[in-house]
Amino acid sequence: MMEINRRAFLGLLTAAGAVAAMPALANQSRAIPGVYASASRGEDGRYYLNVVAQDALRVTHLLPERAHQVLFHPKQPWVIAVARRPGTFIDIVDYDSGLLVKQIVLAKGHYLYGHVQVTADGRYLLTTEKHPDQQEGQVVVRDLRANFDVVQRYSTGGIGPHELKLTADQSEVVIANGGILTEGREKLNLETMQPSLAYLNLASGKIVEQVALDERYHQSSIRHFDLSANGDVLIAMQYQGHPADDVPLVAHHRRGQPLTALDIPTPVRTQLKQYCGSACFDSTGRFGAVSAPRGNRVMFWDMTSGQYLSDVKTKDGCGLAPTDVASEFIVSTGRGRFYRVNAATAERQRLSLPGEAIWQWDNHMVRLAG
Incomplete structure (x- = not known):
């Protein structure tokens, strides 16, 4: 596919009423809009879990090693950091008190792949x-x-699982x-x-659907994805x-x-370094973003x-x-910066964050809902 003309696309959005509340980024506050969390590396070389609210660091928690994904608990004022593969710790921190x-430390010989989910009722951590x-x-x-x-262990149906997400009805885990x-x-x-994308039924413990790209692309490793409320999956791969x-x-x-590859224009794709x-x-589920930190781009x-x-x-930029x-x-970027970006207008606005130069933000970020 060819990249859509920006003016034509904005015309379509306007006709659909999608840009009615889309102020130019230059006219918006540079404060971070909400509460976000990420793992990071500090200027002292140590690793941290940070919670950022508006234009301030709300939590700075020292971690035993480098973390990967972070997640807010849906019921408690907790934020969870999971060790990067092949780490063995999960830290759960109260973001009100810090x-x-x-x-949690895993048994000898076991290790984590860096990702976590919590059921909507707040009871189970996966x-x-x-x-x-x-x-x-x-x-x-x-x-x-x-x-x-x-309390339970299920096979993922494949080697090297990474990200996992619970479906909206909580009946399945996508892996x-x-x-x-x-x-x-x-x-x-x-x-x-x-590599594969698998759907695990939690009641039966069985893989109920599993898909992969054509065999010729078997080295396109399926690592990270997002899952929309209506069941769409957007996948980021590493070749x-x-x-x-x-x-x-x-x-x-x-x-x-079938699992379907999405188009990336050749001049962009060749800059991504296969990662x-x-x-x-x-927030609507209509627009998808994928980061390519080695190519210094975010695509929409x-x-x-x-x-x-x-x-x-x-x-x-990765988170x-x-x-x-x-x-x-x-x-969020490994150079300590936060940006607000817009998929429809391709605008970018650097946000204000005190002490930003001392933090190297890790690969994933999460927003506190509500």
């Missing part, structure tokens, strides 16, 4: 993990009302099986890897083959349909049509989260 609620006696990954369920103990067998950070099976290969890096899925970091839907699609819309340049404005996202 105090550690619980630190992570993707590696068991020392199994090649396939696991979804591990812990009961937060029972001393955070493990990105990256396909890469690892020892520590070493990749062992790149010639035979088989493990030759740097010059023309392969899919972004894809879309809906239950019962996409985070995927995110806007209209998910109703799969049409590539635009992109903005952000040096080492993505929506605002409450249609087509708008916040981007």
